[in-house]
Amino acid sequence: MQPSDAALAARAHAGADALALALRGRTIAVLTGAGISTESGIPDYRGPGTTARARNPIRFAEYAASESGRARYWARAMVGWPRFCAAEPNAGHHALAQLQRRGCTGAPITQNVDALHQAAGSTDVIELHGTLHRVRCLDCGALESRHDVQARLVAHNPALEHARRFDPEAREVRPDGDVELPARLLADFVVAACLRCGGTLKPDVVFFGESVPAEVVADAYARVEAAEALLVVGSSLAVFSGYRFVRRAHELGRTVAIVNLGPGRGDAYASVRVDAPAGAVLTALAERL
Ligand SMILES: [Zn+2]
The missing domain is CATH 3.40.50.1220 (TPP-binding domain)
Known part of the structure; x- marks a missing residue:
């Protein structure tokens, strides 16, 4: 009780x-x-009522090696970001x-x-x-605000942005959460690249395996x-x-x-x-x- x-x-x-x-x-x-x-x-994945962390947290090795892993990560991050950063x-x-x-x-x-x-x-x-409010380039080390990266993600993926606003399945998603995007919303997702070198961006947080x-x-x-x-x-x-x-x-x-x-x-x-x-x-x- x-x-x-x-x-x-x-x-x-x-x-x-x-x-x-x-x-x-x-x-x-x-x-x-x-x-x-x-x-x-x-959400606190280790608090009362939960027994484990997010179901499928991406590990650093997978993130660095897998283009589809990065696309999955950023699609979820893009959809969850507005609500995450609205937290007070x-x-x-x-x-x-x-x-x-x-x-x-x-x-x-x-x-x-x-x-x-x-x-x-x-x-x-x-x-x-680290912080989800900053993004780092794995290739050249450049730092960028997450807000700026979000603007590019939205510009690259207008269909997903539309789903974020109107599709109930997308509304469940949080950037740090354990709700996966349905495959139909993930298709053809375009990640954002480093503005300086075109390299691979990663949120400036410590992933599992780091x-x-x-x-x-x-x-x-x-x-x-x-x-x-x-x-x-x-x-x-x-x-x-x-x-x-x-x-x-x-x-x-x-x-x-x-x-x-x-x-x-x-x-x-x-x-x-x-x-x-x-x-x-x-x-x-x-x-x-
Ligand atoms: Zn770079």
């Missing part, structure tokens, strides 16, 4: 009390995952931005690729897995090590890219606090664990720090 709204609100306030007690007066690093963005309508930051993002502005916490280190922390006003965000860039990992470790506490929000820490920071904070004797719906791999390291929606917990925490 799902807990009632009142029960969740009570849990959020009690959780914020416990967090404030553990964190007040300490320098705090912040690590966030998909769970902070679910209240903005972006929620109370949790706003609370973290406010805490950063007031000097209570450091800038977020995030596993998310939605740029919602920045939209809420957070600065110096470390994006462990590693987080070493300098990004080093920056994130430095932030975690410099702080007296680590606040983890909305991540079950199932992937190593986030888990390692919790392990390091624990090794260094730092306070680890976790806000997440459902259990996670870092729970054993946490001195405070709050199982409630991030938006309500962080809003209450911002009132207490």
